[in-house]
Amino acid sequence: MIDKMKVRLGDVLELNPKESIVKNTIARKISMTDLKPFTRDIPTFSYEKYSGGAKFRNNDILLARITPCLENGKTALVNILDKDEVAFGSTEYFVLRAKKGLIDPYYLYYLSISQDFRNVVIKSMTGTSGRQRAQKDAILEYKLDLPNIQEQQSIAKQLRALDDKIRLNKQINDNLAA
Template sequence: MKVKLGDVIQLNPSEKLPKGERARKIAMDNLDTYAREISGFDFDEYKGGTKFRNEDTLLARITPCLENGKTAYVNILEKDEVAFGSTEYFVLRANKELINPLYLYYLSVSSDFRTVAIKSMTGTSGRQRVQKEAILNYEFDLPSLKEQERIVSRIGCLDDKKALNDRINDNLDLLLTTIFENKINNKNFTKAHLTDIATYRNGLAMQKFRPDDNEQSLPVLKIKELNQGYIDDSSDRCSAEIDESVVVNTGDIIFSWSGTLLVKNWAGETAGLNQHLFKVTSNNYPEWFIYEWTKHHLQKFQSIAAGKATTMGHIKRSDLKSSEVLVPNNDELDKLNTIMKPIYDKRIEVINENQRLIGLKRILLQRYF
């Protein structure tokens, strides 16, 4: 049955929440990229913003949050609880007699819906917003409620498993860092600097390395892909003949040194590294060692970048050279490696499983939406 979205949902439904009352607040920062689950919340006095309940879908309507995949399903509230959040959300509430709330969420993250929403954006550069009419007038084929439930059960189990994996990986990451910070503060270790233990290879301006017709190519890893954790159909392509030093493989350590500063293990497919990203490697030290030392200085790097009088904060290579590390001798490093490597390797294993789940989810979204 062909319908318009406005016929089966309420957009920004009215809710009662008196100003000054303390309530759960879900900010834009609490929505992860391309994730169904909400990652956190605060309690705050309600002064304004969108209001919502469990089973609502939160859709970021402003650039670049929408393009970055900030769309979430509300499922962390108590029964009848009303929460609030950013004025830059559209709240989508399902008419349950016509559309399953989770089916509505998966519709809102489908490629076709996102394309229509993004194309409707208007406004000044950097502050463009999705138009309400584009949401309400979006046309799609709506299956029966029974078929919707079948589709939701197939896709939902993948998100359920990924959510569990995310909790496991958060705990593994915390464990790894806790042990590292506890063991590494040893006055007998040798002082050195980040650039002494690791190589920070900057990516290329990949627009200069476009593939020729019929030439083998690679997807380009940019900050967007690093944030979302995988390559998608909108990712750029580059020649496969680029230098091996800027080819990124699954598990490689990537450090974004400009814009959004973060350190991650890349778990997507083989890609070409774009500028503003470092590939972090070492010939002499384990990956967990260079990963943790880079992450150890990340907050300082973020402060440096935030202090730049530009719209694109960044750090310099000199900031890496001046960042101190402590290096154990070979025997001590081997002892630490027996503890740290299994935890680090398990993290990579879980990340890779999540990527397989994401790939399956994308296939199912393309099939059903």
């Protein structure tokens, strides 16, 4: 039996955690176009002068908050940065950071692409058509039965293996095409 606890997501993650990059510093940028729908890994990025936008580190989850990117599954787990590197991207990201020891970052990623979670966040969208944005309270107030950290890691490990295999198969296909 899995030991679960009913929690508010806001109790186990930081939403848009504070990070800093000095203005005009050349930094890694992950734009919305760099994210592929329902794809964990980020395939491309650029280096640009920082002038604003969401800031994040490895193991943070980037979740599009604007229509139609959210509906199209633009969500990724940041895993391409150097140690202690802070990168930046679109102002239209929610940055989700797992609180250490409470929720596994990969478990949080897989939760963030689940249909139930996505439906709640999509239903929270407000604004004029074509420019609607999800509301942060939909994320913070989302309730779930959260397994203990060891069970989260076990579940995430199995899902990671599938994503790792997808990445490897894509690399093989890209090499064959070249």
